[in-house]
Amino acid sequence: MKNRHRTLIHKRKTIQTAMIFALLAPLFLTSSFVFAEDSTSANEQTTPSQTKKDLETTETTLKSSTTSENSAFEEPTVSTTSVESDTTVSTSDSKTTEEPAVAFITPKADTITIADPILKQAILSTLGLPSDSELTQADMERLTNLSLNSAEISTLSGLEHATNLSSIYMNTTNNITDFSPLEQLSSLTFVTLQTKSLSSANFPDLSNNTGLTNLSLGSTSIDDDILPKIAQLTSLTRIYMDSNMNITTIAPFKVLPNLKSLSVQFCGITDFTVINEFPALNDLAAFGQNTGRNDLPTTIGRSTLNYDFEQQTLFIPFSMMPNRLTNFDGHVPPFTTSNSASNTYLDFNGTQLPANRLQITDEGIKISGVTEDEFANLSSFEYNARLNNPAGSYAQPPGFTFYAISSGTYLHQFNVLDDGKPVTIQYQDTDGKLLLPSETRSGLVGQTFEIPAPLIPNYELTEIPANATGSFSDQEQTVTFVYKQYKPIIELLGKVTVHYVDTDNKPLHEPALEQTGEVGETFTTQQLTFKGYTLKEVKGDTTGTFTQEDQIVTYVYTKDDKTDPTTSTDSSETKNSTEQVAIASQNSHSPKTNTNFIASAKKRLPVTGEHYNYIWLFLGLCLIGFVNYQFVLKKVRQEK
Structure with missing residues (x-):
């Protein structure tokens, strides 16, 4: 029995073991398949050195191809890097987990469109690519320097993909008007x-x-x-802006902390005193400034010109020339004294004067042969001359390695107008009395003027004259300002007086109550109660605001016919009314109250017929004394 029992147990364990293997068989079979597949991949893999060798061979074979994919392999170094970057190598298991590198598959790259063919050729040439190649993003990223010398380029579209471009050089006038592609490049130096x-x-x-x-x-x-746009580029160390005569100042550049070198030759700059505010500048090339090209003409009167009627000469002083070139130390270089046409140009009404009519000194120009008619008809003249400031004739700022403001030219135009007749200004009141001394103003014919009205104490302007704004002419003009006097405000306090009277205008309360306060503040008066009287009416506003004019409020009472004033001894009601008045006055909005009223409010008001009470008291005392006397006298008699 034991053996049979053991046999059954053995069979049962055998069946259980077989069932477990049956359940796990798929798992073992799958793993064997994967291992076999990995083994196959491992056999097909190549080492990195073999991959590079295969790529180099492939590049040699595909050099003549014109497709965009093959252009990526034009330069071995770049192509190898591109492909190797796509090869993934796992470091966890160097023997079995490396992914295969496919040598003949080119890296994924997008074709970049360069709209301008001349620009495209310049980029291809810079990269060393064939002229028929297509550009990819990888190509554009290799572009670090670019020189554009063709005048036929019309657009920079596509250049924004050159994200590593650090230098661009364009030295030829072309048709480019949109430079915005450069805004997307952040590597430019x-x-x-x-x-x-x-x-x-x-x-x-x-x-x-x-x-x-x-x-x-x-x-x-x-x-x-353009200057504010450049001033925000705080890393600039050198700025070159030669031959831009519309540049007339360098002041905005003083905020650049690193600017050391500035070249502004043949511009139109006049003021060099500002370089004292530059923090790092030590190199300035400002040779040959052409100043005044953008200046507006200066209008002058004919009388300001020094004309000699006897000698028929006209002298133009250099002191009247505005906006001249000024060195950093305030020195103003002089004009040339040469009268040759190549050094000094002077015209009357657009016609150049010959050199033999000009005599030039450091003070100015004397023009000979100017007839009275020529002077009377002179409406404009233009002066253009060279500066007499050779190198060494002006100071150089300390610490500068180079500094030049030599040579240069000056140009300015003048318009000549006849002197206008004076304008007389008068200030008077409504009665014609002069309030201020009269004034006169002068100007040129056609020149505008605007005369403001001055403030005169205790007077206000009635109206602005129509000709207070106008133009000088060949006729005299008078502008008259008329003022009216007003009462000055001495104080800004108002007063309200309150009376309490009967119908006969007899005061029921003396003195009258007063309230004072600032003009504009509110006030409130109170109705008082008087024994034997009833309020009939109120004259004036019981509430309101203080004004500059005094205000009166009158409470009118009528006497009650049923009330016997001689029998009244109760004064408590009148006392309470008076106390109410005092309280009302204390609570008034007025900052100031009448002290007499406050003092009087503390006293009890007299009651009508109050003196009769004292008479009855006296008679009562006499009666009591008399009765007492009779009582005492009767008692004495009885005792006897």
Whole structure:
């Protein structure tokens, strides 16, 4: 039995073991398949050195291809890097987990469209690619420097993909008007845009280029409006802006903390005193300034010109020339004294005067042969001359390694007008009395004037004269301001007086109550109660606001016929009414109250017929004394 029992147990364990293996069989079979697949992959893998060798072979084979995929392999170094970057290598198991590298599959790259063919060829040439190649993003990222020398380029579209571009050089006038693609490039350090098509309006916003150190904008169409845009590029160390005569100042650049070198030759700058405020500048090239080209003409009167009727000469002093070039130390270089046409140009009404009529000194120009008619008909003249400031004739700022403001020219125009007749100004009151001394103003014919009305104490202007604004003419003019007097406000306190009377205008309360307060504040009066009297009416406003004029409020009472004033001994009601008046006065909005009223309110008001009470008291006492006397006298008699 034991053996049979053991046999049954053995069979049962065998069946259980078979069932477990049956359940686990799929798992073992799957793993075997995976292991086999991994083994196959491992056999097909190549080492990194073999992959690189295969790629180099592939590049040699595909050099003549014109597709965009093959262009990525034009330079071995770049192509190898691109493919190797797509090869994934696991470091957890170097023997069995490396993924295979497919040598003949090119990396994924998007084709970049460059709209301008000339620009595209310049980029291909810079990268060393065939002229028929297509550009990819990888190509554009390899572009770090670009020189554009063709005048036929019309657009920079597509250049925004050159995200690693650090230097762009453009030194030829072209047709580019949109420079915005440069705004998306943040790696620029050197920017040269020397083309007439560049203006202040289309200058790109380069503020994203925090590393931009050198900016060159020579021979463009820019003006002073570009200066604030450049002033925000705080990393700049050198600015080159030669041959831009519409640049008339360098003051906005004083905020650049790193600017050391500035070249502004052949511009139109006059004021160099501002360089004292530059924190790091030590190199300034400002040779040959052409100043005054953008200045408006100056209008002068004919009488300001020094004309000699006997000698028929006209002297124009240099002191009347505005906006002259000034060195950093305030020195103003003189004009040339040469009268040759190549050094000094002077015209009357647009006609150049010959050199033999000009005698020039450091003080000014004397023009000979000026007839009275020529002087009378002179409506404009223009002066254009060279400066007499060679190198060494002016001071140089301390600490500068280079400084030049030599040479240069000056240009200015003048309009000559006849002197207008004077304008007389009068100030009077409504009665014609002069309030201020009369004044006169002078100007040129056609020149406008605007005369303001002055403030005169205790007077106010009635109206502004129509000719207070006008133009000088050949006729005399008079402008008259008329004022009226007003009462000055001495104090800003108002007063309200309150009377309490009967119908016969006899005061029921003396003195009258007064309230004072600032003009505009509110006041309130109180109705009082008098024994034997009833309020009939109130004259005036019981409430209101204080004004500059005094106000009166009158409470009128009528006497009650049923009340016997001689029998009244109760004064409590009158006393209470008086106390109410005192309280009302204390609670008034007025900051000031009548002290007499407060004092009198503390006293009890007399009651009508009060003196009769004392008579009855006296008679009563006499009666009591008499009765007592009779009682005492009767008692004495009885005792006897």
